[in-house]
Amino acid sequence: MPALASTVTRLQEELRNLLEKEIPATLRAIQEARSHGDLTENFEYHAARARQEYLSARASDLQGDLGRVRVIDPATVDTSRVRVGARVWLEPRAGGARRAVTILGPYEADPEKGIVSHGSEAAQALLEKTPGETVRFDGGTWTVAAVERAG
Incomplete structure (x- = not known):
């Protein structure tokens, strides 16, 4: 997958933010929502789980794309x-x-x-x-x- 060097840097920063901030914060929110008891009608729990699934999928996509990236330099x-x-x-x-x-x-x-x-x-x-x-x-x-x- 071709990408400019600046794009690769931006994607690496997005991935780092997901792995170091967003996903851990969402996992904490899931734990907090679990502590409220019955999960069947716990909106906060289900919302946090959905967000965690989205963030994990996005991180996986970014890791895959960054693994296949080919940096292009228009100057060359x-x-x-x-x-x-x-x-x-x-x-x-x-x-x-x-x-x-x-x-x-x-x-x-x-x-x-x-x-x-x-x-x-x-x-x-x-x-x-x-x-x-x-x-x-x-x-x-x-x-x-x-x-x-x-x-």
């Missing part, structure tokens, strides 16, 4: 063709304004800002294309006008 991306870490300038075949698409990892994806995950339909259509090639996605036909390093 080969711009002879579209790769993860590149910004691609596209010209619509039907005319109109140029469009920029940046391909990064899933944690950086922000389609409203033109940043797509490497696994998205748009990225899959664009990866390995060179300037001048034509691609089809998002209901349109585009020509790769230029490839540059994401910045």
Whole structure:
């Protein structure tokens, strides 16, 4: 899974916070709720258990993702063709304004800002294309006008 170094740091901090603060606090809340007796109608207990399950699943997901991460450095991306870490300038075949698409990892994806995950339909259509090639996605036909390093 590709990710920027800053994203890896953010995910590591989130995981550390979950393991050192959030999960232990939730386990304490479960113990406290248990001390109130009958668990069948104990809202605090059930809410704390649900939160603990969510936090544990999130921590497990982060550990898995961090174990598979491949740090990308846009400054070193080969711009002879579209790769993860590149910004691609596209010209619509039907005319109109140029469009920029940046391909990064899933944690950086922000389609409203033109940043797509490497696994998205748009990225899959664009990866390995060179300037001048034509691609089809998002209901349109585009020509790769230029490839540059994401910045």
